[in-house]
Amino acid sequence: xxxxxxxxxRVRTALRDVPAVETPADVAVDRxxxxxxxxxxAADVVELxxxxxxDYKATVVRCTPEDLPTxxxxxxxxxxxxxxxxxxxEDLRPADAILDEQLTTAELDTVxxxxxxxxxxxxxxxxxxxxxxxxxxxxxxTLVPDRHVCVVRADQVVADVASAVARLDPARPLTWxxxxxATSDIELDRVEGVHGPRTLIVLLxx
Amino acid sequence: xxATFLGTPAFPTAARTALADTQLRRNxxxxxxTIRAKRxxxxxxxxxxxxxxxAGAALKDxxxxxxxxxxxxxxxxxxRAGATVHxxxxxxxxxxxxxxxxxxxxxxxxxxxxxxxxxxxxxxxxLEAAGIHAWETDLAELxxxxxxxxxxxxxxxxxxRNRSEVREIFLRxxxxxxxxxxxxxxxTPAELAAAARAHLREKFLRAKVAVSGANFxxxxxxxxxxxxxxxxxxxxxxLPEVLVSVVGIEKLVPTWADLDVFLQLLxxxxxxxxxxxxxSMWTGVTPGDGPQEVHVVLLDxxxxxxxxxxxxxxxxxxxxxSACLNVCPVYERTGGHSYGSVYPGPIGAILTPMLRGVxxxxxxxSLPYASSLCGACFEVCPVRIDIPEVLVHLRxxxxxxxxxxxxxxxxxxxxxxxxxxxxxxxxxxxRISGAVGxxxxxxxxxxxxxxxxxxxxxxxxxxxxxxRDVPVPAQESFRAWWARTDGGRTEQQNGxxxxx
Numbered sequence: 026x027x028x029x030x031x032x033x034x035r036v037r038t039a040l041r042d043v044p045a046v047e048t049p050a051d052v053a054v055d056r057x058x059x060x061x062x063x064x065x066x067a068a069d070v071v072e073l074x075x076x077x078x079x080d081y082k083a084t085v086v087r088c089t090p091e092d093l094p095t096x097x098x099x100x101x102x103x104x105x106x107x108x109x110x111x112x113x114x115e116d117l118r119p120a121d122a123i124l125d126e127q128l129t130t131a132e133l134d135t136v137x138x139x140x141x142x143x144x145x146x147x148x149x150x151x152x153x154x155x156x157x158x159x160x161x162x163x164x165x166x167t168l169v170p171d172r173h174v175c176v177v178r179a180d181q182v183v184a185d186v187a188s189a190v191a192r193l194d195p196a197r198p199l200t201w202x203x204x205x206x207a208t209s210d211i212e213l214d215r216v217e218g219v220h221g222p223r224t225l226i227v228l229l230x231x
Numbered sequence: 232x233x234a235t236f237l238g239t240p241a242f243p244t245a246a247r248t249a250l251a252d253t254q255l256r257r258n259x260x261x262x263x264x265t266i267r268a269k270r271x272x273x274x275x276x277x278x279x280x281x282x283x284x285x286a287g288a289a290l291k292d293x294x295x296x297x298x299x300x301x302x303x304x305x306x307x308x309x310x311r312a313g314a315t316v317h318x319x320x321x322x323x324x325x326x327x328x329x330x331x332x333x334x335x336x337x338x339x340x341x342x343x344x345x346x347x348x349x350x351x352x353x354x355x356x357x358l359e360a361a362g363i364h365a366w367e368t369d370l371a372e373l374x375x376x377x378x379x380x381x382x383x384x385x386x387x388x389x390x391x392r393n394r395s396e397v398r399e400i401f402l403r404x405x406x407x408x409x410x411x412x413x414x415x416x417x418x419t420p421a422e423l424a425a426a427a428r429a430h431l432r433e434k435f436l437r438a439k440v441a442v443s444g445a446n447f448x449x450x451x452x453x454x455x456x457x458x459x460x461x462x463x464x465x466x467x468x469x470l471p472e473v474l475v476s477v478v479g480i481e482k483l484v485p486t487w488a489d490l491d492v493f494l495q496l497l498x499x500x501x502x503x504x505x506x507x508x509x510x511s512m513w514t515g516v517t518p519g520d521g522p523q524e525v526h527v528v529l530l531d532x533x534x535x536x537x538x539x540x541x542x543x544x545x546x547x548x549x550x551x552x553s554a555c556l557n558v559c560p561v562y563e564r565t566g567g568h569s570y571g572s573v574y575p576g577p578i579g580a581i582l583t584p585m586l587r588g589v590x591x592x593x594x595x596x597s598l599p600y601a602s603s604l605c606g607a608c609f610e611v612c613p614v615r616i617d618i619p620e621v622l623v624h625l626r627x628x629x630x631x632x633x634x635x636x637x638x639x640x641x642x643x644x645x646x647x648x649x650x651x652x653x654x655x656x657x658x659x660x661x662r663i664s665g666a667v668g669x670x671x672x673x674x675x676x677x678x679x680x681x682x683x684x685x686x687x688x689x690x691x692x693x694x695x696x697x698x699r700d701v702p703v704p705a706q707e708s709f710r711a712w713w714a715r716t717d718g719g720r721t722e723q724q725n726g727x728x729x730x731x
Binding site for chain 2: 027028029031032033035036037038039040042043047048049052053054055056057077081127130131134147149150151152157163164165168169186187189190191195196197198199200201202203204205206207208209210211212213214216218219220221222
């Protein structure tokens with residue numbers, strides 16, 4: 026018998042007490058649903074997002090579309106070699122940026138920072154989510170460089186985790202980022218900055 | 232680097248050693264106290280926490296009660312997404328599958344994301360035996376591996392080490408396996424983390440094959456999720472060409488939408504954060520992004536035995552948050568090593584004996600007793616595993632498994648059963664007991680309330696009296712007193728100690 030058949034057989038034997046007529050839906054699940062954002066509380070949700078992202082030691086800069094270029098320039102200060110996804114919108118892309126056209130891992134390790142957009146933000150948890158679609162680059166691009174500058178539009182911010190899951194497409198690779206990389210492995214003393222980008226700057230536009 | 236839990240003595244003996252280690256107790260008290268406070272603060276922020284816990288428990292029950300259906304569905308979703316699915320009945324089979332994948336790619340090293348399942352099956356040792364180095368990349372796992380040590384906590388396996396111990400290990404060992412630690416390394420956690428970053432980066436950039444576990448596997452979509460903090464997970468899940476994930480069959484959740492409940496429960500219960508720094512989710516192979524060859528090993532290794540136990544089944548809801556360790560008064564004092572298992576603490580005390588079976592190993596049989604049954608573990612468990620209920624259930628199983636063995640307790644019970652089965656025998660036993668009481672009535676030791684107590688009993692009974700006072704037997708039995716005084720009606724009112 027194959028391992029597959031044997032394991033499935035053991036599972037069925039183990040579950041002899043479950044009535045044959047029972048379906049998964051018969052096991053009732055009552056869960057809190059997504060908290061939709063209304064016109065009235067949209068500003069509060071964005072404010073909470075900014076607070077919570079900053080809580081985890083990321084730098085949050087709120088700005089209007091008009092003054093974005095100025096803030097972008099200062100976020101990228103001290104990044105001599107900047108990587109951008111090849112499909113990053115032109116108006117965000119600094120002139121001397123390096124386009125990620127499938128750089129090797131070793132080449133990625135020689136850039137100093139990366140600039141991307143995001144799929145959405147979650148206010149409750151201070152999380153930005155990348156689905157690695159247009160403007161967000163492949164997964165390695167936002168991982169190997171030491172600084173990640175991420176542009177999030179205020180209308181991309183949802184209130185809670187349930188709303189985020191409802192909007193995301195699981196067929197895409199997803200990276201949820203809540204602050205810069207961190208560890209609490211030594212005496213549970215939190216240290217920001219281990220393997221991922223040690224600096225995370227979120228430019229929150231609008 | 233091949234420390235093992237094999238040969239750990241039974242819990243009471245191991246605990247005694249741990250309790251005598253004052254450094255260990257200081258490290259543990261500090262760490263568990265810190266994380267308890269963090270968890271309480273972020274759980275307090277969630278208005279509907281109890282409803283979330285109920286939903287988490289119900290979703291896991293739904294999965295477990297229909298696990299065959301969901302396993303088949305997961306296999307189909309994964310295959311459709313370009314992953315290769317393997318099934319492993321036990322540790323040896325799982326290890327063989329991973330070793331074969333590594334060999335096929337001609338590599339002599341793999342990078343690893345922290346994973347309880349791969350520790351449970353001893354994958355690192357199996358890889359080493361096949362000539363393949365397994366580099367642990369989680370900071371705490373690295374500390375444990377470099378120190379030739381054993382993990383002592385599910386979330387922070389090096390919780391028993393303090394910063395100066397970590398510094399010494401890094402200075403002494405890093406150079407033997409790759410980039411050495413800087414000679415002027417201090418013991419500040421930031422510097423120690425930077426040393427780990429430098430040491431591991433060359434391994435991340437070089438590795439062809441990575442091995443991970445998974446926190447969740449979505450049956451509906453074939454999506455796997457890994458939650459982590461440091462970015463070592465992202466490195467392993469993204470940079471190598473080949474990824475092998477060893478996933479226990481209890482890790483399934485039915486649908487994509489169900490993940491939201493667990494992504495809220497896990498980080499707050501585990502690290503005491505609203506959300507952990509990084510969560511990676513992937514569904515098979517994504518062209519041009521990440522590993523282009525993806526394997527998933529579905530692991531049984533005793534889980535179907537746990538599933539077959541209708542009381543113990545709930546332990547398979549566990550999402551490995553470790554909140555129960557941090558609140559446990561026994562864990563806080565004895566640490567993880569005393570449990571002799573990769574799963575320590577309250578959850579380990581039920582999961583380990585069920586995965587490996589009770590009745591055949593003294594160490595395993597001692598684990599259900601490693602608890603005061605205070606219930607704190609049940610209160611914090613994000614998926615409401617009633618650990619005390621399962622502990623008591625397992626104690627019954629342990630006792631049942633040893634019924635009829637010639638132990639002092641069994642002999643005493645047999646004798647009592649014989650004596651109490653017949654009124655004349657009982658009366659004779661009472662007379663003997665009364666005579667003993669008369670002889671010993673002058674004993675000096677007194678229990679609270681004034682009754683005389685004996686010191687240590689002789690012979691094998693000493694084990695019982697070690698921690699208990701043995702009362703001096705009454706000089707007269709209740710039945711004898713009743714017969715003599717006509718139920719107290721004829722007793723002298725000035726009698727000594729009689730009924731009123």
